[in-house]
Amino acid sequence: MSKNTIIFSSSLGKKFVMSLTGLFLCSFLIVHLGGNIALFTSKDTFNEYTKFMTSNPLIRFMEIILVLGFLTHIVDAILLYIRNKNASNTKYIFDKKKSSISSRSMALTGSFILFFLIVHLRSFWYEYKFGEVIYSEDSNGNQIKDMYHIVTSSFESPMYSLFYVSAVILLGIHLNHGFQSAFLSLGLRHKKYTPFISLIGKLFSFSITLGFISFPIYFCLKNFNLW
Amino acid sequence: MNLKLKVWRQESSKHKGKIVEYKVHDISPDMSFLEMMDQLNQSLIEKGQDPVAFDHDCREGICGSCSMYINGQPHGPENMITTCQLHMRSFNDGETVYIEPWRASTFPIIKDLVVDRSAFDKIIQAGGYISVNTSGNSQDANAIPIPKENADSAFDAATCIGCGACVATCKNSSAMLFTAAKISHLSNLPQGQVESSSRVISMVNKMDELGFGNCTNTGDCAVQCPKGISLDNIAKMNREYLKASLKSEK
Ligand code: HEM
Ligand code: SF4
Ligand code: FES
Numbered sequence: 519m520s521k522n523t524i525i526f527s528s529s530l531g532k533k534f535v536m537s538l539t540g541l542f543l544c545s546f547l548i549v550h551l552g553g554n555i556a557l558f559t560s561k562d563t564f565n566e567y568t569k570f571m572t573s574n575p576l577i578r579f580m581e582i583i584l585v586l587g588f589l590t591h592i593v594d595a596i597l598l599y600i601r602n603k604n605a606s607n608t609k610y611i612f613d614k615k616k617s618s619i620s621s622r623s624m625a626l627t628g629s630f631i632l633f634f635l636i637v638h639l640r641s642f643w644y645e646y647k648f649g650e651v652i653y654s655e656d657s658n659g660n661q662i663k664d665m666y667h668i669v670t671s672s673f674e675s676p677m678y679s680l681f682y683v684s685a686v687i688l689l690g691i692h693l694n695h696g697f698q699s700a701f702l703s704l705g706l707r708h709k710k711y712t713p714f715i716s717l718i719g720k721l722f723s724f725s726i727t728l729g730f731i732s733f734p735i736y737f738c739l740k741n742f743n744l745w
Numbered sequence: 746m747n748l749k750l751k752v753w754r755q756e757s758s759k760h761k762g763k764i765v766e767y768k769v770h771d772i773s774p775d776m777s778f779l780e781m782m783d784q785l786n787q788s789l790i791e792k793g794q795d796p797v798a799f800d801h802d803c804r805e806g807i808c809g810s811c812s813m814y815i816n817g818q819p820h821g822p823e824n825m826i827t828t829c830q831l832h833m834r835s836f837n838d839g840e841t842v843y844i845e846p847w848r849a850s851t852f853p854i855i856k857d858l859v860v861d862r863s864a865f866d867k868i869i870q871a872g873g874y875i876s877v878n879t880s881g882n883s884q885d886a887n888a889i890p891i892p893k894e895n896a897d898s899a900f901d902a903a904t905c906i907g908c909g910a911c912v913a914t915c916k917n918s919s920a921m922l923f924t925a926a927k928i929s930h931l932s933n934l935p936q937g938q939v940e941s942s943s944r945v946i947s948m949v950n951k952m953d954e955l956g957f958g959n960c961t962n963t964g965d966c967a968v969q970c971p972k973g974i975s976l977d978n979i980a981k982m983n984r985e986y987l988k989a990s991l992k993s994e995k
Contacts, residue, residue: 529919529959530949530986598959601919605958607850611753611764612843614817614917617963622916624961699962705984707977 529601533592537700539591544697544722546584551729558736561666566656570706572646592632599625615679621694627692641672682734690727697722705722746772746804746838753845758853758861760857774834774935778821779804779811781833798857804829804970809906812913813858814845819910819969824907827908827971827988849918851956862909864955865923867990869907871951872944873927875936889895889935899933911966912975917958922966925982926974932985942989949986 536622541704556564571577645651645668654664673679697719701707706715739745747770752933755762769785774785779801786796795810801807810861811828815821854858877883891899905926911918927944931937937944960979967976 528949528986529921529953529957530983533959533983534987589954599746602919602958605850606848606916606918610814610848611751612817612844612845613814615914615963616818616967616968617916617965621961623961638774653758653857691808695962702962702976702980703960703983705980705982705987707980 521580529598531589532598534702535590536598537703538570539587539594540696540700542587543591544693546587547726551726554733557666557669557733561654563663564666564669565654565662565664567645569662587744588635592628595625595628604697616696620691624692624695627688630685630688631692632690634681635673637681638685639679669733670737674735675739676738679734683731685729686727689730690723693723693726694720695721746774748781748836748839749841750854751843752857754787754797754857755846755854757802757856762854762857762889772833774832776833777804777829778813778815778831779829779834780935785836795920798859801829801919805832807906809908812842812860812862812909813846814843814847814913816843816844816851819847819913820908820971822903824968825971825973827895827906830971839959847913849909849915849957851913851918852909852912859896860909862907865907865920868920868948868951868956872940872947873931875931875940886936891934895933898977899930900967902974902978905930905970905974910969910971912946912957914965914969915958915959916963916965919960919966920952920955920957920978921960921982922970922974922976924948925978928985929966932981941985942993945982945985945989946993949982953954 553567556567620627620687642665646663649668651663651665652667653661654667656662673682698712700714701712701715736745746769750769751764751765752767753762753984754765767785769781769788771862772781773884779799782797799814800808804811804825806829809827811820813827813828815831820826820828821835823831823835828931846852846854847860847862851864854863859968860981870975903926905923907923910922911922912918915921928948931944932941950959961991962979964976967974
């Protein structure tokens with residue numbers, strides 16, 4: 519094996535890839551959350567924002583990169599998981615771990631995020647592209663697909679909202695370990711900066727969780743006239 | 746004091762093992778854990794039974810052979826010590842104590858609590874050394890000036906005794922902490938610079954080839970390490986590896 523390919527096939531190489539794709543997905547979450555805030559402004563703003571996101575060529579290009587990012591992260595996660603399981607094939611009768619639960623359940627939280635991702639794409643992306651969508655008029659009088667209706671009507675269901683909220687909390691747990699772990703995987707660790715990175719990681723995972731759960735909670739409560 | 750021990754007994758790597766219960770009486774709180782095991786074995790020998798096989802050598806915390814997973818933790822409940830440095834005063838009278846071997850597919854069980862850790866030797870053989878011609882004209886090491894911080898961190902890393910507690914406790918049975926300690930010990934010193942690129946690549950590849958797991962950065966290893974080897978070494982190894990693979994021409 520040549521040394522240049524080793525960087526991707528070795529254990530450390532896979533972790534570099536894992537951390538880079540993980541951090542890239544983190545940046546996507548920021549953009550996604552930022553865009554969703556349009557849900558709180560008005561129906562038209564959100565629909566126009568959706569129209570922009572689904573038609574702008576640069577965004578369409580980034581969409582491909584995003585899909586590749588997800589796929590690489592997932593395939594790498596599976597490869598790492600298989601190796602780790604083979605290396606530790608016998609369990610202790612009595613075992614006391616001192617590490618955080620979030621760090622030990624990355625594969626579990628990750629799998630749930632993947633499941634959520636599929637459901638999420640089915641209910642929003644697929645509906646918007648291929649579903650029977652109602653149209654609404656934008657500020658210029660053009661007919662555009664009413665994404666606002668697709669989203670808010672999904673969140674009216676308490677079951678769907680509950681599922682969404684749980685998935686986002688698990689994502690937060692994934693990030694709680696993942697964010698700072700990615701820096702260690704890249705070899706970035708320093709007496710002064712690492713506590714700062716950990717703090718940013720905690721704040722980041724907490725804000726992402728709070729941000730994303732606010733939409734289902736708000737629209738669900740609103741539907742029952744509780745907000 | 747009296748204890749109820751639940752000890753892993755296994756004839757060989759081919760046999761299936763099981764937990765066997767033993768009662769040990771009149772243990773002095775000043776005894777080391779290994780002395781307590783000696784007392785158990787003495788009583789087994791007197792009864793004509795097979796004593797529990799366990800590894801030990803220096804009995805003063807420097808050889809790293811006393812591998813035992815005691816009550817769910819490598820080397821037992823106290824921090825920064827090996828099993829031979831653990832004293833019975835850390836346990837309560839009447840307590841049940843589980844004693845298991847290191848468990849990792851790379852550390853196969855030889856008998857009872859004894860595991861084969863030669864995989865660590867293979868990692869060292871892959872590059873954990875410096876090639877110096879010692880034909881009589883080598884320079885005195887103390888004649889080379891080394892910044893104090895470098896000497897200190899090299900020394901900290903060099904205190905790794907190769908006990909394997911890091912692999913034993915890791916949920917992925919990863920040997921990252923051990924390998925990283927060896928790599929950063931040498932790469933912190935001028936003598937280790939010459940081979941630093943080839944060393945990190947060979948040692949990491951050997952570690953992978955032997956079947957050790959990957960690092961999820963959970964940090965259990967550093968908590969359980971009897972020598973307090975820190976995760977900083979893993980970060981350093983990651984950096985060295987990235988650097989070495991980028992500049993490598995092969
Ligand atoms: C928006 C979605 C996601 C984000 C932002 C994200 C982020 C991250 C980050 C930052 C890491 C740390 C990388 C490191 O330790 O170097 C990580 C690790 C991990 N992710 Fe994700 N991830 C996401 C989705 C997923 C999915 C869908 C899966 C699985 C199917 C997954 C499985 C894993 C696993 C198993 C690890 C741990 C790898 C290891 O250290 O052994 N993640 N993720
Ligand atoms: S790093 Fe610590 S736990 Fe691992 S082998 Fe060295 S001394 Fe033992
Ligand atoms: S017997 Fe040598 S470290 Fe315990």
